[in-house]
Amino acid sequence: MTGTILQLVLLVLSGLASASKSSPGDVQSENPTTVQLDVSAELTRLRDMVTELRVELSATQAGLQCSNTQLNKMEAENEALKADLRDVKDRLVISEKEIESLKDAEQPKVAFSVALLDSGFMGPVSIDTNLVYTKVITNVGQAFSNITGFFTAPVRGVYYFRFTTRDSLDSRHMGIVLCKNGEKVMFVEEADNDGLRHYLSSGASLQLEVGDVVNMRLPAGYRIYDDADNHTTFTGFLLFTL
Incomplete structure (x- = not known):
């Protein structure tokens, strides 16, 4: 995003340099006050663009941070679910053994x-x-x-x-x-x-x-x-x- 801003600034400066190298007749035909106003307006527009891009960059970074937070939360929840599943499996094995023991106890040996x-x-x-x-x-x-x-x-x-x-x-x-x-x-x-x-x-x-x-x-x-x-x-x- 910062690279894009720099490219825009260089593009404007390049345009201004080109304007300064125009023919003497052209320069004489332009009003210096008008040129100064054009440059000021372009710089103002660039500043506004930079400000807007910074706002968008901040929003993007905030969104990315939020996504990372949510991802970390989901990973933590996934690990908790895995632990719960292991606990359920262990309990199931214990229950099956208890059921078999009860069956053996209920079935007399004769x-x-x-x-x-x-x-x-x-x-x-x-x-x-x-x-x-x-x-x-x-x-x-x-x-x-x-x-x-x-x-x-x-x-x-x-x-x-x-x-x-x-x-x-x-x-x-x-x-x-x-x-x-x-x-x-x-x-x-x-x-x-x-x-x-x-x-x-x-x-x-x-x-x-x-x-x-x-x-x-x-x-x-x-x-x-x-x-x-x-x-x-x-x-x-x-x-x-x-």
């Missing part, structure tokens, strides 16, 4: 696996007999009793139960019953006379209310076998709560 006995054959029995699995392999949650042979549901949910048994069949029937609250849910059996070892295995998912009981039963006239190798087992665990 699982058991037991075996029948070490003494060999059981049966044939004369009446339906509830089986008492005396050998506890796993009993997380302590929902199975090796005194009664019953599993008692600690929470409302869906549970999975599986059982396996063995016998040596020689014109005998091998069978076993899965019961819920004393009622038969599933009965599986096998008959053969080859005298070889045979296994039965099955399972079911059951929806249970708190306090419902599940157990295995040996029907009248049937026989099963177990020993230290745990051929006859009963297993169950909670799939999910309801």
Whole structure:
């Protein structure tokens, strides 16, 4: 902007110099008072132009300063937003961990696996007999009793139960019953006379209310076998709560 002002001043001075070098006839024909007035008027106009340009320059500088201030403010706000975003992300991670912890706390851990006995054959029995699995392999949650042979549901949910048994069949029937609250849910059996070892295995998912009981039963006239190798087992665990 200052360079522009200087160029205007030089342009005027150049014009005045050109006027002073004009022919003697021309000079004599001009009134000295008129020339002086023209120069004074031009200088006044230049001063006004310079003043106006200075005002515009000041306004431009003020506007630039304001823009810089606003830019600095926006950058500060942007940094604050970034910090807030990092804080929100950290809080989100903490919340997710707390939710997972609550889920784990709300979902009880229930699982058991037991075996029948070490003494060999059981049966044939004369009446339906509830089986008492005396050998506890796993009993997380302590929902199975090796005194009664019953599993008692600690929470409302869906549970999975599986059982396996063995016998040596020689014109005998091998069978076993899965019961819920004393009622038969599933009965599986096998008959053969080859005298070889045979296994039965099955399972079911059951929806249970708190306090419902599940157990295995040996029907009248049937026989099963177990020993230290745990051929006859009963297993169950909670799939999910309801």
